[in-house]
Amino acid sequence: xTHYINRRGLLxxxxxxxxxxxLASPSILRAQTPVVKIGVLEPLTGNLxxxxxxxxxxxxxxxxxxxxxxxxxxxxxxxxxxxxxxxxSRPEVAAAAVDTLAEAGVCAFTGASASALGxxxxxxxxxxxxxxxxxxxxxxxxxxxxxxxxxxxxxxVNKITAVAMDNLKLLNDGAGNPVKTAAIIHEDGPxxxxxxxxxxxxxxxxxxxxxxxxxxxxxHRDFNNIALRVKASKADIIxxxxxxxxxxxxxxxxxxxxxxxxxxxxxxxxxxxNIKFVxxxxxxxxxxxxxxxxxxxxxxxxxxxxxxxxxxxxxMTYDVMVAYATIQVVADALERGASDDRLKMIEALAASDYAxxxxxxxxxxxxxxxxxxxxxxxxxxxxxxxxxxxxxxxATAEPVFPRPAAG
Amino acid sequence: MMRLASYGQVALVVAVLAYLGAVYVMPSQxxxxxxxxxxxxxxxxxxxxxxxxxxxxxxxxxxxxxxxGAYASAVLQVQFGVNAWLAxxxxxxxxxxxxxxxxALSFRYGLKGSxxxxxxxxxxxxxxxxxxxxxxxxxxxxxxxxIEPGVAALQFNKDRVLTYTLLLAIVALVMALTAWLKYxxxxxxxxxxxxxxxxxxxxxxxxxxxxxxxxxISGAFGGLAGAIYLQLWLFIDxxxxxxxxxxxxxxxGPIIGGAGTVWGPLVGTLGLHLLGEGAKTALHNAPGLNFxxxxxxxxxxxxxxxxxxxGLAARIGAFGRKGGDDA
Numbered sequence: 001x002t003h004y005i006n007r008r009g010l011l012x013x014x015x016x017x018x019x020x021x022x023l024a025s026p027s028i029l030r031a032q033t034p035v036v037k038i039g040v041l042e043p044l045t046g047n048l049x050x051x052x053x054x055x056x057x058x059x060x061x062x063x064x065x066x067x068x069x070x071x072x073x074x075x076x077x078x079x080x081x082x083x084x085x086x087x088x089s090r091p092e093v094a095a096a097a098v099d100t101l102a103e104a105g106v107c108a109f110t111g112a113s114a115s116a117l118g119x120x121x122x123x124x125x126x127x128x129x130x131x132x133x134x135x136x137x138x139x140x141x142x143x144x145x146x147x148x149x150x151x152x153x154x155x156x157v158n159k160i161t162a163v164a165m166d167n168l169k170l171l172n173d174g175a176g177n178p179v180k181t182a183a184i185i186h187e188d189g190p191x192x193x194x195x196x197x198x199x200x201x202x203x204x205x206x207x208x209x210x211x212x213x214x215x216x217x218x219x220h221r222d223f224n225n226i227a228l229r230v231k232a233s234k235a236d237i238i239x240x241x242x243x244x245x246x247x248x249x250x251x252x253x254x255x256x257x258x259x260x261x262x263x264x265x266x267x268x269x270x271x272x273x274n275i276k277f278v279x280x281x282x283x284x285x286x287x288x289x290x291x292x293x294x295x296x297x298x299x300x301x302x303x304x305x306x307x308x309x310x311x312x313x314x315x316m317t318y319d320v321m322v323a324y325a326t327i328q329v330v331a332d333a334l335e336r337g338a339s340d341d342r343l344k345m346i347e348a349l350a351a352s353d354y355a356x357x358x359x360x361x362x363x364x365x366x367x368x369x370x371x372x373x374x375x376x377x378x379x380x381x382x383x384x385x386x387x388x389x390x391x392x393x394x395a396t397a398e399p400v401f402p403r404p405a406a407g
Numbered sequence: 408m409m410r411l412a413s414y415g416q417v418a419l420v421v422a423v424l425a426y427l428g429a430v431y432v433m434p435s436q437x438x439x440x441x442x443x444x445x446x447x448x449x450x451x452x453x454x455x456x457x458x459x460x461x462x463x464x465x466x467x468x469x470x471x472x473x474x475x476g477a478y479a480s481a482v483l484q485v486q487f488g489v490n491a492w493l494a495x496x497x498x499x500x501x502x503x504x505x506x507x508x509x510x511a512l513s514f515r516y517g518l519k520g521s522x523x524x525x526x527x528x529x530x531x532x533x534x535x536x537x538x539x540x541x542x543x544x545x546x547x548x549x550x551x552x553x554i555e556p557g558v559a560a561l562q563f564n565k566d567r568v569l570t571y572t573l574l575l576a577i578v579a580l581v582m583a584l585t586a587w588l589k590y591x592x593x594x595x596x597x598x599x600x601x602x603x604x605x606x607x608x609x610x611x612x613x614x615x616x617x618x619x620x621x622x623x624i625s626g627a628f629g630g631l632a633g634a635i636y637l638q639l640w641l642f643i644d645x646x647x648x649x650x651x652x653x654x655x656x657x658x659x660g661p662i663i664g665g666a667g668t669v670w671g672p673l674v675g676t677l678g679l680h681l682l683g684e685g686a687k688t689a690l691h692n693a694p695g696l697n698f699x700x701x702x703x704x705x706x707x708x709x710x711x712x713x714x715x716x717x718g719l720a721a722r723i724g725a726f727g728r729k730g731g732d733d734a
Contacts, residue, residue, distance in 0.1 A: 045694050090652070091640055091647060098440075102436065103437055123564070141551050188540075188547040189549075193539070193547025194547075197546075215547060217646070218646075
């Protein structure tokens with residue numbers, strides 16, 4: 001059976017459709033959920049692509065969790081929409097990407113995995129009165145420039161090094177001070193150099209002599225000479241600060257050259273707190289200690305994040321954690337400020353006392369843009385897990401120091 | 408000074424100028440931001456063009472001059488409190504001296520071709536390691552200028568239009584200087600050295616002096632580009648300004664645009680930046696794919712456009728002068 005429609009029928013149908021759509025559209029408008037945009041500026045390509053990609057994933061998990069919990073309630077349940085841009089591991093690109101974020105209408109943004117990128121992006125963002133909440137950016141210069149739009153949620157190099165050295169002293173004292181000498185191995189960029197300078201200055205106060213300090217570029221592939229220098233120095237421990245690939249190759253070279261060490265005590269070790277390193281190099285990773293950014297594994301939100309990360313087939317790294325937490329901080333500022341106005345966001349962030357992030361920090365307190373409540377934790381690889389060993393209130397295992405002799 | 412050879416080249420240059428003018432009226436700041444980056448890189452591309460394009464001395468280490476200009480200016484400002492304008496000038500001078508030094512050392516021992524390219528790469532790498540090692544250069548931490556917007560500190564970041572206009576003026580000035588160089592007697596010497604160094608020497612040209620002078624001029628432009636980078640982003644470290652990426656950017660723009668032409672470095676650098684940005688916008692959910700597209704275009708251009716984009720444009724509606732100017 002064939003149906004034909006004549007011109008009058010068509011007009012009637014069109015009229016009915018128009019009437020229906022006219023009646024329906026107000027209800028559609030009413031049902032529309034408000035959206036608030038948050039920027040995520042990370043190096044998704046280039047040298048720092050691994051860290052940047054992990055951070056972007058962490059931010060996505062946070063946005064999904066917040067949206068699933070009802071969004072920003074003070075803004076009518078506004079759903080968070082992330083605007084993710086690539087800094088390409090280059091400072092000038094990071095700065096240019098801020099234009100994209102500003103024009104996309106973000107209320108604030110997080111990032112950017114490396115101090116050099118963050119220095120450039122936050123400076124560019126100041127022109128737009130656009131807040132940048134640093135997920136990772138350890139250089140103290142970040143918070144020393146007097147920029148009103150800078151908020152560093154995680155600890156800087158001074159705090160991390162101080163905590164790391166205090167905890168090393170605790171471990172060494174507890175073991176009867178077996179460690180007398182140390183070798184520092186660091187990447188030669190701003191992060192590794194700043195860290196090494198502070199460690200070199202602090203260790204003698206603990207009765208530990210720095211017998212070798214070795215800088216290497218990123219990327220760097222052959223660590224055999226470095227391992228041999230460490231062996232010749234007869235250092236009791238090494239203190240590395242570098243990125244994931246270099247860290248992995250360094251530990252392999254140390255094993256191949258049979259360098260006997262009481263401990264590998266990393267400070268922001270690129271792989272030491274990375275489950276991928278633990279999984280793929282399990283024997284090398286055993287008893288490695290790291291002082292790093294890490295979440296409070298006992299929190300419910302942390303466990304939910306760990307489950308989401310595992311379900312997505314990703315590695316649970318500190319990048320994921322800090323990016324998740326910084327989105328939480330931004331969301332809290334939105335909740336309290338009840339506005340996505342950029343200046344109001346800066347005000348809300350400056351007044352933040354947020355205490356419910358997944359990180360083991362107290363209530364947030366930004367002093368000149370630096371969260372003075374932030375602190376790193378000490379971790380140790382045990383079996384196929386990364387356990388928290390310091391501070392005691394977050395610890396999931398007792399430290400083993402010095403590590404048992406090989407063989 | 409910048410003579411064009413065909414309607415194709417005229418159309419290309421008009422298109423470039425139209426784009427650069429349109430940036431002023433584009434509502435989006437994104438285009439201005441990325442064009443500022445492209446213009447800053449065009450200066451180092453113009454620097455490479457003096458030696459690699461006009462003189463046939465292909466360097467793979469122009470970051471040496473670029474980084475030296477940036478570091479000289481930064482060290483003087485941060486460590487010695489020297490005025491930003493004087494430090495800027497010193498950065499240009501330091502770039503020239505570094506270029507002259509590398510040239511003098513390399514050409515004294517008769518290095519040319521791939522040997523010269525490798526030596527320049529080695530110089531850049533040695534300088535990168537030195538800059539990351541000494542306290543005066545900030546070691547691995549790099550050097551950072553205090554934020555002091557204004558003319559006195561040579562910081563115009565708050566006014567994007569002014570920054571863009573100044574960069575346009577500097578690029579125009581450097582292009583005018585390279586055009587003058589190209590059509591001068593010295594430029595003819597350089598071309599003679601490029602085409603047949605032995606024949607040039609036989610004709611009485613002091614080839615060593617010509618090549619070292621070209622390296623010094625190129626170094627001055629490279630130092631200028633480095634000093635501009637510092638004033639734009641107020642922070643440098645050894646990997647940023649002495650890294651291989653700078654050396655690659657320096658040579659790719661002219662090669663794609665047309666090495667040995669006045670407009671080639673600008674056309675190539677701007678074109679590649681536009682391509683990258685366009686690909687990034689189109690493929691925003693797939694970071695890194697823009698680089699794949701970028702690489703494909705690069706390979707195609709290298710295979711099918713040996714004279715670069717300006718060479719292709721020269722074949723479209725040539726004015727009829729036999730062996731016409733390649734602009």
